[in-house]
Amino acid sequence: MPMEAKDSRTIQVDYLARVEGEGALYIKVKDGQVEDAKLNIFEPPRFFEAFLRGRSFREVPDITARICGICPIAYQMGSAQAMETACGVAVNGQLRDLRHLIYCGEWIESHALHVFMLHAPDFMGYQDAITMAKDHPEVVNMGLRLKKAGNEIMNLLGGREIHPINVKVGGFYRLPEISEMEALKAELEWAKEASIKTLQFCAGLDIPDFQRDYELVAMRHPEEYAILSGRIVSNKGIDIAIEDFLEHFEEFHVPQSTSLHAGVKERGPYLVGPMARYNLNFDRLSGEIQELALANGLEETCFNPFKSILIRSVELIHACDTAIAVCDRYLGPGNAYVDVEPVDGEGAGCTEAPRGICWHHYAIGSDGLVKSARIIPPTSQNQPSMELDMRHFVQENLHLPDDELQWQCEQGIRNYDPCISCSCHFLKLNIERS
Amino acid sequence: MADILLIGVGNPYRRDDAVGLLAAREMSRRTTDEMHVVECSGEGTAMMSLLEGRLAAVVVDAVNSGQPAGTIHRLDASDQSIPSDFFNYSTHAFSVAEAIEMMRVLGSLPPHVILIGVEGADFSAGEGLSDVVQDQFDALVEAVEDACASLIDAPTTPS
Numbered sequence: 001m002p003m004e005a006k007d008s009r010t011i012q013v014d015y016l017a018r019v020e021g022e023g024a025l026y027i028k029v030k031d032g033q034v035e036d037a038k039l040n041i042f043e044p045p046r047f048f049e050a051f052l053r054g055r056s057f058r059e060v061p062d063i064t065a066r067i068c069g070i071c072p073i074a075y076q077m078g079s080a081q082a083m084e085t086a087c088g089v090a091v092n093g094q095l096r097d098l099r100h101l102i103y104c105g106e107w108i109e110s111h112a113l114h115v116f117m118l119h120a121p122d123f124m125g126y127q128d129a130i131t132m133a134k135d136h137p138e139v140v141n142m143g144l145r146l147k148k149a150g151n152e153i154m155n156l157l158g159g160r161e162i163h164p165i166n167v168k169v170g171g172f173y174r175l176p177e178i179s180e181m182e183a184l185k186a187e188l189e190w191a192k193e194a195s196i197k198t199l200q201f202c203a204g205l206d207i208p209d210f211q212r213d214y215e216l217v218a219m220r221h222p223e224e225y226a227i228l229s230g231r232i233v234s235n236k237g238i239d240i241a242i243e244d245f246l247e248h249f250e251e252f253h254v255p256q257s258t259s260l261h262a263g264v265k266e267r268g269p270y271l272v273g274p275m276a277r278y279n280l281n282f283d284r285l286s287g288e289i290q291e292l293a294l295a296n297g298l299e300e301t302c303f304n305p306f307k308s309i310l311i312r313s314v315e316l317i318h319a320c321d322t323a324i325a326v327c328d329r330y331l332g333p334g335n336a337y338v339d340v341e342p343v344d345g346e347g348a349g350c351t352e353a354p355r356g357i358c359w360h361h362y363a364i365g366s367d368g369l370v371k372s373a374r375i376i377p378p379t380s381q382n383q384p385s386m387e388l389d390m391r392h393f394v395q396e397n398l399h400l401p402d403d404e405l406q407w408q409c410e411q412g413i414r415n416y417d418p419c420i421s422c423s424c425h426f427l428k429l430n431i432e433r434s
Numbered sequence: 435m436a437d438i439l440l441i442g443v444g445n446p447y448r449r450d451d452a453v454g455l456l457a458a459r460e461m462s463r464r465t466t467d468e469m470h471v472v473e474c475s476g477e478g479t480a481m482m483s484l485l486e487g488r489l490a491a492v493v494v495d496a497v498n499s500g501q502p503a504g505t506i507h508r509l510d511a512s513d514q515s516i517p518s519d520f521f522n523y524s525t526h527a528f529s530v531a532e533a534i535e536m537m538r539v540l541g542s543l544p545p546h547v548i549l550i551g552v553e554g555a556d557f558s559a560g561e562g563l564s565d566v567v568q569d570q571f572d573a574l575v576e577a578v579e580d581a582c583a584s585l586i587d588a589p590t591t592p593s
Binding site: 117 | 475479480482
């Protein structure tokens with residue numbers, strides 16, 4: 001971090017470590033005021049929405065799964081759901097249950113990686129997970145086994161751990177045998193206990209004191225802690241069906257990012273992800289999990305983003321519980337999918353990716369070819385909120401020495417577990433003609 | 435005689451970063467019974483799963499360590515640590531070098547791991563190797579073959 005004149009400070013992280021994808025951070029302080037805070041995203045744009053046009057609607061879940069190696073299920077589920085809605089088909093019963101299960105696999109995999117390998121070192125004062133593992137091998141081994149339990153769900157339901165290939169519009173290609181589900185359940189029972197220990201471990205971390213007034217946006221389901229479906233709600237009065245998303249939210253381009261930013265129309269930045277889900281859906285967690293949360297550093301609401309590591313741990317327990325319940329209910333392989341025939345129409349899909357809501361919208365023709373595609377990933381939506389966090393956090397902590405301030409800023413970006421690779425799908429193209 | 439795992443690492447759409455995958459594909463055409471060839475995106479925990487429980491492995495990847503483009507490196511991870519920025523051309527949160535060092539710390543690194551790397555010139559988005567890396571491709575495959583051959587007679591139990 002370069003030192004400048006006495007009244008001017010710049011915090012610059014040219015290449016953010018322990019985040020997925022390529023990004024940088026720039027904060028400028030002048031005369032005791034934060035002048036600028038920018039998350040600079042230079043990951044190359046991906047053009048998924050453009051090259052989905054003209055493809056068969058049945059191919060879309062497999063293509064969009066390639067957007068991310070960490071959260072492919074969010075893209076498969078959102079796109080499959082949108083296609084089913086467009087074609088007037090609902091996927092319920094055991095097939096929905098199994099979709100819930102594979103999504104829990106993604107949550108377990110993603111949250112375990114983030115809590116143990118990416119975020120915990122920040123709180124414990126280690127440069128990275130390797131140096132942390134030297135002193136705390138049992139913690140890292142537990143995290144790795146927990147992640148593997150998530151991988152096993154992905155393997156069984158998805159056909160493989162990364163970019164799964166078993167999800168289709170209407171359901172799955174193959175359903176598991178009862179014996180396979182029983183083997184999975186045994187490891188999930190260990191994973192639930194490990195998740196409780198994870199929460200207890202995280203409750204002992206030294207968590208920076210920081211709060212801000214957020215508009216929190218998450219899905220809400222009448223009975224479940226929403227993952228697969230529900231309405232989109234906020235703590236500032238939004239309560240809408242997923243197809244109405246664009247009436248209330250907007251995307252826009254800023255120069256410092258190849259990824260679009262998003263905001264609530266006429267209100268601005270909002271936050272999606274674990275902290276939003278927890279605040280808006282605490283009453284949808286089981287009594288046991290609510291008690292565990294309240295006994296381990298959380299209250300019923302939380303506005304400190306540094307506590308997202310605790311909330312991810314709570315969600316790990318919830319994902320294990322949900323997955324175990326699906327295993328218990330499983331009746332064995334029946335119909336692997338419902339038939340979906342294309343109609344001329346359009347549909348939206350929205351699910352809770354580990355990092356927050358991931359919204360899709362497609363229009364297709366009666367020939368089954370995609371006419372238009374729109375995908376709004378969680379990290380795009382969170383960028384303005386990340387920048388605001390940095391602006392407020394630095395302003396409140398100007399007394400800290402430069403190295404400590406930079407450390408906590410990076411930690412503050414990692415509160416969001418940003419998946420920069422996912423968020424980049426946009427390139428502003430200017431053509432000058434003379 | 436050890437079962438050898440050959441892991442080709444890379445991103446097929448970041449030009450020279452694809453070279454590890456291409457070398458692994460070339461080797462799979464020459465494979466022997468003792469060798470299994472797999473491809474890996476370079477995500478660290480996936481790499482750890484691949485290496486877990488193995489006795490001998492060769493990892494081939496593009497390198498960005500500041501040496502002239504085309505330089506071929508051979509590192510024996512069994513007896514030297516891998517600098518975290520050695521394979522720095524990974525956009526993953528947890529990379530190949532970190533996976534290997536993590537396994538070393540946790541005592542789960544296979545007893546024999548050889549890393550073969552070629553210094554890349556162009557990691558921009560797109561397909562196709564740069565000329566300088568393409569010119570070294572045969573030499574790279576030869577280095578991978580030599581590394582595998584040297585492990586065929588490796589002891590089957592940890593030393």
